[in-house]
Amino acid sequence: MADLIHPSQRGMTTTMIGIGISICLVLVKFSAGYFGHSYALIADGAETSADVLSSVLLWVGLRIALKPADNEHPYGHGKAEPLAGIVISLFLAGASIWIALHAIHYIITPHSLPKSFTLYILAVIILIKEGMFRYVYKVGTEINSQAVKSDAYHHRSDAITSLAAFIGIVIALIGGKGYEGADDWAALIASVIIFYNAIVLIRPAIAEIMDTAPGVEIVNQVKEISEQVTEVQEVEKCYVRKMGFDYYVDLHILVDAGLTVEEGHRISHIVKQRLLDSEMRIANALIHIEPYYKLN
Known part of the structure; x- marks a missing residue:
């Protein structure tokens, strides 16, 4: 049955599922981060917000790619798909820079220890986001879409920032007073990983735009x-x-x-x-x- 559905339609369906889940997680992360005194969790929520925006752009790109060829575009509108992949990668890089700058600010700014309940929330978030990564990446591979694969790595980067926040909060809670910054250092480390993923993902999308020969x-x-x-x-x-x-x-x-x-x-x-x-x-x-x- 899946073979009867155009790849872009499968990608759009996957993207809409991801958008719905991410919106719910944004609300959870910001609320838990604010009441739990965890900047890493707030940064995680900001990264997920970027996920939502980039996923919306992906959905638009896939809709354009689905349009048939016309007089102005005799080869169709397929280039909209790798273009969406480039934009998503840029959003990923931008989110990592935003997280890094704010993490540095909080590292040098005294603040309270995070609350222990944030660990339980993060554990659930990590499982959800890693599951979303595996699902979306599988679809991206099946339909041979670099943009959908890039969107999958947004979910993986989200899982990474959540894992980093989890580790940072554990260190802060075990260390006690004087270790408040562990939470923020975790967010800083996660931002570097996210930026690296953005660079890795943008290269094949640019190659496709440049009509680089396939394998x-x-x-x-x-x-x-x-x-x-x-x-x-x-x-x-x-x-x-x-x-x-x-x-x-x-x-x-x-x-x-x-x-x-x-x-x-x-x-x-x-x-x-x-x-x-x-x-x-x-x-x-x-x-x-x-x-x-x-x-x-």
């Missing part, structure tokens, strides 16, 4: 399907680029030089149809015929 296995698979056509003597050139959820192929194939133009045209259509009918999500293929001369 060798994709190109080899296209060649293999093409060479299964009896009349194709050899694949001379094969260029593949990813556009949103789909692939576009430019292919140069060698056929017997003695064939007529009509026969060459027929062969090119057979190759194209084989590629379109494959499970590779190839949206279009441009086939160029080259003459093949047999060696005597």
Whole structure:
């Protein structure tokens, strides 16, 4: 049944589930952080707020990517998907910087010890967010969406900040007076991890925008399907680029030089149809015929 649903629609459904859960967690984190005297928990809530905003942007990006091709966008609107991934990564980096700056402020500012009840709340949050990461990343992998994978890492970064807050609060409570800053140091360390994740995630999204060639296995698979056509003597050139959820192929194939133009045209259509009918999500293929001369 999942195969009948367009990838962007699956991504949008996953995103909406994440938005709903994150909004609830934002309210819980801010309330617990305020009443529990835990800046790490407040910073965690701020990071989750960034998650909500970036997820909304992802939802918009996926809706745009779902639009069919038109005169102004003959290749469709698939680039909206990696663009959303870039924006999400930038939000992730921005959230990490915001958390770091405020953590430093609280480290040098005296404040009360966090309350022990915040530990129970954080434990539940960690489990929820790690579960969301695994679910969203699985969907992102299945639909081959870098933007959805980036959104998944928002949930993982949220779990990381919550874990860091948990450790910091434990240290602060065990150490007692004089260890209030452990909570804030935890938030600072978490911000570094989040920033690193943002850099890792933005690179493949930029590569897709720049039409970087996909993995060798994709190109080899296209060649293999093409060479299964009896009349194709050899694949001379094969260029593949990813556009949103789909692939576009430019292919140069060698056929017997003695064939007529009509026969060459027929062969090119057979190759194209084989590629379109494959499970590779190839949206279009441009086939160029080259003459093949047999060696005597």
